[in-house]
Amino acid sequence: MKQLTELQNWLKEQRIEGAFITSTANVYYLTGFRCFPHERLLGVFVFAEQDPILVCPGMEVHQARTAGWEGEILPFSDTDHPWDLIAQRLPESFRDATLSIAVEKEHLSYARGMQLLALFPNATLVSAEHQLNEMRVLKTPEELAILRKAAALADYGVEVGVQTIAKGVSELELVAAVEQAVKKRGASEMSFATTILTGANSALPHGKPGLNEIQPGDFVLFDLGVVVDGYCSDITRTVAYQHVSDKQREIYETVRAAQQASLDASKPGSRIGDIDLAARRVIENAGYGDYFPHRIGHGLGLDVHEHPSLNATNQEALKAGMVYTIEPGIYVPEVGGVRIEDDVYITENGHECLTKFTKELTIIK
Structure with a gap:
């Protein structure tokens, strides 16, 4: 080889x-x-x-x-x-x-x-x-083709999870529905333990799903990924059930704007640290800086977390062929949390999101 x-x-x-x-x-x-x-x-x-x-x-x-x-x-x-x-x-x-x-x-x-x-x-x-x-760190065309399949299956997992949302359904029931669906379509395993959190639990960046049941007004956060031919995907989407408050809408739109700022900065030659800072500035300017406690993302491939680390101090430059995540979040105790995450491929001239599930605020009725 x-x-x-x-x-x-x-x-x-x-x-x-x-x-x-x-x-x-x-x-x-x-x-x-x-x-x-x-x-x-x-x-x-x-x-x-x-x-x-x-x-x-x-x-x-x-x-x-x-x-x-x-x-x-x-x-x-x-x-x-x-x-x-x-x-x-x-x-x-x-x-x-x-x-x-x-x-x-x-x-x-x-x-x-x-x-x-x-x-x-x-x-x-x-x-x-x-x-x-x-x-x-630089993916071949063959590797990219597999990563596309893994990303598409992750999109499907979120789709199934969203369709399963209903009053009284528990976090673990949603996990079971998602994992069964993606494995029926060929996922060999999950990239990591599927995380689906509702209500106040969604404010825990790495919370553990349990028997917490969905209630009207809850955020429902889906963080999942699958493995296809050894390569991982990783997606996060946050939706709401029945209605949202003005505060929840503000949090959601701030995270979406922050992610877009990082995506706009994702192109060959950009300093990796600037990808983090682009999102962090948006969140800080909205007054939620203390509620964004983690880096903007990580490399993705054979491991779900691999080189490079997309943190604010990383001086390396982006190169065409890199694949990584962009996943800003805001987590407010007792209110809920929002994270939006995509798998991003750096092209010769810019970037491409491999994960495609909508990022518009979705309210499940």
Whole structure:
């Protein structure tokens, strides 16, 4: 795969002898094999001058081959000690030499880091995160096509949820309706735990759905995403049930204006921090600055939260091919909360919203 070649070229340029990549997302990115091994070891050794080796549970070998991995596989059973097998397979010279090994420092556990260093006692662990982030941040046409499908399914999920709203329906009933619908249409899983909040609960940015029932005058906030072929979507829409107060309408329209300001700033060359500040200024000028407690968004792809972080201090520039979320919100205790979120693709000249569900204030009668 070209991703493996690119990583190998980076290893050569940086004079790093090898990398051991262990996160599900990055193993999938490099090998095409997506696996959730639970407590078992999963990883791919990528060498500057040798062919890579995939380490995975023996019961997953068939799936790795079916996924298209043609390289060497080092399988192990539940009664094996995989690090002993790795020690037998890797070249003796690697254990004796002073090496640099690139790892995902934010993912590799302390225990596995120690096990790796036990095999390579003279090695220095260096970070592979920056390089992998730089590789993943610009989506290929093939990746974009999958992200479009995931975004369309997220739109459908919101549509089903809105159609299910009725007096007395609980948050968890809405969650069940949404998840059943999108999975019937091909979502392999949700990108994260579906969040549907009503009434005062909607003022909790990361609230947990429960048996709270919809009442007239409630905001109903939908935050959901699906996974299609390994790629995630993430959408938030907020609607109202039966009627809204002037205060609620003001909050909603402020959030909508804030999101539009960020979208207007989304184009190649823009400073990422300015995307956050564009929305934040609108919300602050309306007097709700204290009720917008989070960044404007995050990168999106194989992980639902990935590089870059769209916060006010980020000095990086947007580049064509990036995909990220824009999700301003206002959360007023006892009144309710509004968040509007889209998945945004940076084009050569501007941006495109991959999620399409209406952002007009919708009042369900």
